[in-house]
Amino acid sequence: AQSVTQPDIHITVSEGASLELRCNYSYGATPYLFWYVQSPGQGLQLLLKYFSGDTLVQGIKGFEAEFKRSQSSFNLRKPSVHWSDAAEYFCASGAGSYQLTFGKGTKLSVIP
Amino acid sequence: SQTIHQWPATLVQPVGSPLSLECTVEGTSNPNLYWYRQAAGRGLQLLFYSVGIGQISSEVPQNLSASRPQDRQFILSSKKLLLSDSGFYLCAWNGGVSTEAFFGQGTRLTVV
Numbered sequence: 001a002q003s004v005t006q007p008d009i010h011i012t013v014s015e016g017a018s019l020e021l022r023c024n025y026s027y028g029a030t031p032y033l034f035w036y037v038q039s040p041g042q043g044l045q046l047l048l049k050y051f052s053g054d055t056l057v058q059g060i061k062g063f064e065a066e067f068k069r070s071q072s073s074f075n076l077r078k079p080s081v082h083w084s085d086a087a088e089y090f091c092a093s094g095a096g097s098y099q100l101t102f103g104k105g106t107k108l109s110v111i112p
Numbered sequence: 113s114q115t116i117h118q119w120p121a122t123l124v125q126p127v128g129s130p131l132s133l134e135c136t137v138e139g140t141s142n143p144n145l146y147w148y149r150q151a152a153g154r155g156l157q158l159l160f161y162s163v164g165i166g167q168i169s170s171e172v173p174q175n176l177s178a179s180r181p182q183d184r185q186f187i188l189s190s191k192k193l194l195l196s197d198s199g200f201y202l203c204a205w206n207g208g209v210s211t212e213a214f215f216g217q218g219t220r221l222t223v224v
Binding site: 031032034036041042043044045046049090092094095096097098099100102103104105 | 118144146154155156158161163204210213214216217218220
């Protein structure tokens, strides 16, 4: 069965600093990969997705993610974090089944 | 464009009472529909999914049931709520195998 691992439960960064959230997946073939963001008490919003092609994908709100097959990773990055980026971030994969498999999430706190 | 509606936003119910949460999707036909439960620090747990009217797949045996009486309507129910049913419930849809999912705003259920 496929799985998605987000090693960091909680990350704190200063406003203006760069950000990288880690995600590793386990699946024999190349899965479809996604990053979502969730503000407190809200649903999940899709930030970006990777299906195939260019391994660096751009998303909304200035986020990008890079697919690295050799490391089974799909890390999310942002060059300069804003206070409004404080939220919980979920990595997910789809691999031939209807439902997506989600990681347990990384909570991002931003220090002014 | 497609939209997903989920209600109510919050609900406080006594133990042993029934439950009915409703989710509807607009702007698409024959969506795959999902119910997730989210507990703090534990990510998203898939409860049920449906690929068509009357077709329900259960991922986790529990005190809950789901129904899909119409193409774009998905209902989560319980005959008698337990304290352990408290949580944040999310409805989602997607248009195909492994494609990105779109989420409703969630329902915060507190069983007292």
